[in-house]
Amino acid sequence: MLTAAVSGVLFVLLTVAVLVHGREPFGIDTTLTNWAVEHRSSGLTQVMRAITDSGTGVVPILLMALAGALAARRSGGIAVGALAGVGALVVGQLLRYGLAQAINRPRPPSVDWVMHANGPSFPSGHTTTSALAGFTLCTVLLLTVRRGAARTAAVVLLLCWTVAVGVSRVYLGMHWATDVLGGWLFAGFLVFLVLPAVPTLAPKRLPLPV
Numbered sequence: 001m002l003t004a005a006v007s008g009v010l011f012v013l014l015t016v017a018v019l020v021h022g023r024e025p026f027g028i029d030t031t032l033t034n035w036a037v038e039h040r041s042s043g044l045t046q047v048m049r050a051i052t053d054s055g056t057g058v059v060p061i062l063l064m065a066l067a068g069a070l071a072a073r074r075s076g077g078i079a080v081g082a083l084a085g086v087g088a089l090v091v092g093q094l095l096r097y098g099l100a101q102a103i104n105r106p107r108p109p110s111v112d113w114v115m116h117a118n119g120p121s122f123p124s125g126h127t128t129t130s131a132l133a134g135f136t137l138c139t140v141l142l143l144t145v146r147r148g149a150a151r152t153a154a155v156v157l158l159l160c161w162t163v164a165v166g167v168s169r170v171y172l173g174m175h176w177a178t179d180v181l182g183g184w185l186f187a188g189f190l191v192f193l194v195l196p197a198v199p200t201l202a203p204k205r206l207p208l209p210v
Contacts, residue, residue, distance in 0.1 A: 001196055007188035011123075014182055015103065018122055023105040029176035036171045037112050045114060048168040052115070055126035055165035060133035063158075064089040067137040070144050071198055089132055092190050096128045099186070105179070112173030124175040127166040127183030134162030135191040 017026075025033075068085020069078045097119075105122035107113075119125070138155045145151045166180040 001192070004189055004192035004196075007185050007192065011182060011185035011189055014178065014185060015099075015122075018103065018105060018178065018182075023103070023122075025108070025176045026178055029108075029178055032170055032177045033108050033112060033173060037173060040114075040171070045172070048171045049115065051161075051164050052126055052168040052172060052174070054161070055130035055168070060089060060129050061086055063133035063137050067133070067140045070137075070140045073144070085136070088136070088194065089129070092132045092187070093125070093129060095190070096123060096125060096183075096186060099123065100125070105176075108173050108176060114172040115174060117174050121175055122179045123182030123186050124166065124169050124179040125183070126169055127175070127180045128187050130165040131162050131184050131187030132191060134158045135187055136195070139191065139195055 064085040065082040066085070068081035068083065068088070070081075072078055072081025072084070075081075100120040100122060103122050104120045107117060107121040138158050141151055141155055141158075162184075166184060169175040169180055170177050
């Protein structure tokens with residue numbers, strides 16, 4: 001809950017800053033976007049396109065279904081848990097969409113885009129979607145799977161993928177860096193606000209001595 005509170009406060013502060021700044025990019029935004037555009041290569045661009053494509057659609061859906069199934073396995077409702085995980089992802093995406101429409105921040109100049117895009121820029125949709133799936137599955141793995149090299153590798157891989165999707169959005173010219181930061185913070189707020197309410201993820205309590 002502390003993580004949710006910190007993420008929520010930081011997201012609100014960033015949103016206020018974006019609005020006060022007239023929805024225009026900050027200095028760090030233009031600096032990073034310009035650097036990315038100037039240092040693009042055909043090979044790295046193809047890699048970044050593949051990474052950004054994985055940040056929406058099938059991959060996040062499968063990751064959220066797996067997270068839901070793992071969270072519900074103690075109660076035996078694996079299928080229901082998987083559906084709940086996917087449903088949570090859809091709700092998060094709808095909330096992100098509503099916020100983006102309300103804030104209505106313009107994207108970077110289309111001349112810098114590598115791919116086609118539409119809709120407002122803040123918070124980044126691909127970043128939010130991948131972070132919702134990545135943060136959720138990481139947390140569920142840490143709470144439901146025994147410690148070991150496999151669990152550690154899975155968590156590290158998921159976090160690296162989540163970060164890579166956000167970075168790819170800036171590299172491809174589709175979002176400002178603060179759009180990506182907003183997506184991470186918004187996803188963190190939602191994930192760590194909701195997960196503590198899942199009964200099967202509550203830590204086991206030892207019986208009191210008689």
